[in-house]
Amino acid sequence: MxxxxxxxxxxxxxxxxxATAASVGLAGCGGNGNGNGNGNGNGNGNGNGDGTPDDGADAELRTYDEELPEDPSRVxxxxxxxxxxxxxxxxxxxxxxxSIYGINNDIEWDARPDEDINVKEFSTDRDEITISQGQLLETLDPTGENSTPQYNIVDQAYEPFLYRDREGRPIELIVTDWERTAEQEVRLTLRDDVQFHNGDDMTAEDVAFSISRANNPDISEVAGNMGDIAEATVEDGDVVLDLDSVTPTIFRNLTAFGRVLQQSWVENDDNDIATEINGTGPYELEEYVNDTRVAFTKFDGYWGEAADPNSVTFTGIPENGPRVDALIAGDSDLVTNVRPNDIPDVEEAEGVGYDDVxxxxxxxxxxxxxxxxxxxxxxxxxxxxxxxxxxxxxxxxxxxxxxxxxxxxxxxxxxxxxxxxxxxxxxxxxxxxxxxxxxxxxxxxxxxxxxxxxxxxxxxxxxxxxxxxxxxxxxxxxxxxxxxxxxxxxxxxxxxxxxxxxxxxxxxxxxxxxxxxxxxxxxxxxxxxxxxxxxxxxxxxxxxx
Incomplete structure (x- = not known):
């Protein structure tokens, strides 16, 4: 490639x-931020973990002299x-x-270590939510870009095959059961009640197509991340992946890369996957204005528990200060990458707070x-x-x-x-x-x-x-x-x-x-x-x- x-x-x-930039010493104070930042980098070590002090002004290289066991584990x-x-x-x-977020106090949400923002995880009485990030996206194709801001937007409408809990362990989503049936083969059992936004039922063929498309380097930006997948086929209603190697991370990969698409919709030339969406997620696309906003409304046919807000809009505000200003003014309900030195402004403002992880x-x-x-x-x-x-x-x-x-x-x-x-x-x-x-x-x-x-x-x-x-x-x-x-x-x-x-x-x-x-x-x-x-x-x- x-x-x-x-x-x-x-x-x-x-x-x-x-490094002498102004410090307000706020980590761990106020809000629900933990920010304890207990990095241990002011100690000494020789690189092999035995705590031996370095010898000052010498030119001795750090070395790593440990030996692997004869039959080592992957870890x-x-x-x-x-x-x-x-x-x-x-x-x-x-x-x-x-990750430091500014958030309206009417929204209950715990920030995720993986930086995902899923509005269906919000608990709120607000009907409309606006989220402002540093940037928007270049395409609505869920495999056409591979950035956190892009996933935060398209994942309101598209869904990965599996998802992960906050400790990174795979959990069911579209796939309800997963197992390695041979060293280089895995089987995925699918939900049978999933509907696309156009009203069509999801099939195992759609899921196999979605995995194959995500794994195609000619059209997918995540192809190198899917794993050594030789072929995705359908067998008795399940999706079977034949692998070219053991691929020990295959299930973790399926939580992060690729999204469920409808094969017939993607292959129809009348549809444009770069500017339109037909997913299985809790929200469907209402409006896409390039470089300006992406707006969604709740999808009534969603297979899972309905999200609280009826609509969500994403905007891009590149500069840090104006993003915080938008939060304080009520123009945004959640903003990303709040600078530590902006936290006092957030804490002093009415109706907003911050969360960090x-x-x-x-x-x-x-x-x-x-x-x-x-x-x-x-x-x-x-x-x-x-x-x-x-x-x-x-x-x-x-x-x-x-x-x-x-x-x-x-x-x-x-x-x-x-x-x-x-x-x-x-x-x-x-x-x-x-x-x-x-x-x-x-x-x-x-x-x-x-x-x-x-x-x-x-x-x-x-x-x-x-x-x-x-x-x-x-x-x-x-x-x-x-x-x-x-x-x-x-x-x-x-x-x-x-x-x-x-x-x-x-x-x-x-x-x-x-x-x-x-x-x-x-x-x-x-x-x-x-x-x-x-x-x-x-x-x-x-x-x-």
Whole structure:
């Protein structure tokens, strides 16, 4: 698959201050936000989890020397990969993002770690709801884009095959029962009372078609995420998936990627899946005005429990301040990505509050290893020692964040609990830069603006800290998110050498945290044979084995 095919896939798994930005110290105060941000990044560790202090200004590389058991479990393989990734340092590891929402007090809703907004989960007496995000979408085709803002909109009307609880475990939705009938075969039992918005009954053939279409790289932006599906067929009313490999994450994948479509409707040339919707969800499309709003009304024929609001409208407000203003003014009932320093305004306003939750999104600085100086491990580790992540979390994010040490977040399958974050050690960073042979280098850190919580502020703080090294010059370059993504998904040699990005992980599995970035594909920005072999090995071991 060419790198540019999956541009929009990057959007999900993908708002000039320094680290002394104003802090209001609000995390955990007021509302129902927990925001305790207890990142442990100010301690010392040598990368293998034994807590041994680092030796100050030396050029010794972090190493990961643990050995895999003779017959490792899948979790052990993924944990080993995470440990190796910490030492190889393909990224500057920053933090787990907190999702902070502003919400009208008339709505009862608990924010989800996976960042999904399902209006059917709202408890409210309000008939009409308006939700404002930083961006809208480029298409209503549920496999034509793969971003959190897009799913939040189309998933009011479309439904995935399975869904997941708040701990990431698959739960029934359109599929009511699922089992692995052979090492490379799974069977899906379907609900028999599902109706499309046009009044037609859903069939097993529709579900098989939907899976096949989502898995087709010529028309689907999520094809690389579905799993190694060779064929989807119908057998005795069930859908059977023949797999080309074990695909241990197949059921988790079906909770996140692909949506149920009606085959005859999609194949009818009179219908336009990019601007129209015929789904099975609790809301049906009322109006779509490109770049302006998407409006839905309640679908009376929904198979499940009816949602409370009769209608819901999504709008896009790119700037953080105006989004909060819309909430306070009553123009929006729920807004995303409230900045920590805007929380006092929300708390003081009448009739609104905020909710926060640690998300499944990892924020990090990618170092493209086809470009100097990032092809050098010593230099990459130096960048990790140069950034005071905990100070960024404390001052810019007001403690709404947890420092990370590896690609897979805590609580996700394959996270290695024995790996410590890089401590802030600028003297050691300078020594490693000297060891790398790149002393005096000038580098540029590219950052989106407004896509993630205080993204540009975080990037500029990191760039300023790197720039404080005696032997490196670093500046930050604020970029339009869409333009930056286009560059990131060009050939690796043409991608920026150093950039901030966020990667959401709806499968809560280490494979999706690492494989897109470290194995061949459109997102790859780092190559290491041992790491790639570990990830391939993990794909051959069934879950639980």
């Amino acid at each position: 060419s790198r540019d095919i999956d541009r929009r896939t990057f959007l999900q798994y993908s708002g000039a201050t320094a 052990e393989v993924l944990q080993h990969a995470n440990g190796l990734a910490n030492a190889l340092a393909p990224w500057v590891y920053l933090h787990q993002q907190f 640690p998300s499944t999104r990892n924020i990090f600085l990618v170092m493209n290893d086809v470009a100097e100086p990032f092809d050098n491990q010593a230099f990459r580790q130096a960048m990790n020692f140069a950034v005071d992540v905990q100070s960024i979390i404390d001052s810019i994010l007001n403690e709404f964040g947890n420092q990370t040490s590896q690609p897979t977040l805590p609580g996700h399958n394959g996270h290695n609990p024995d790996i410590d974050p890089y401590p802030y050690d600028p003297e050691r960073a300078e020594a490693l830069v000297e060891e790398s042979g790149h002393a005096g280098i000038e580098i540029e850190l590219h950052t989106p603006v407004g896509r993630y919580l205080r993204d540009a502020d975080i990037a500029e703080a990191a760039a300023n800290q790197i720039n404080e090294l005696e032997n490196v010059t670093c500046t930050a370059n604020r970029r339009d998110f869409g333009e930056l993504v286009n560059e990131l998904l060009a050939e690796q040699a043409e991608s920026p050498a150093f950039f901030l990005i966020g990667w959401g992980n709806p499968t809560l599995d280490g494979d999706y945290a690492m494989s897109p970035w470290f194995t061949e594909g459109p997102f790859q920005h780092f190559s290491n044979e041992e790491l790639a072999e570990l990830l391939q090995q993990a794909r051959t071991i069934p879950s639980g084995g």
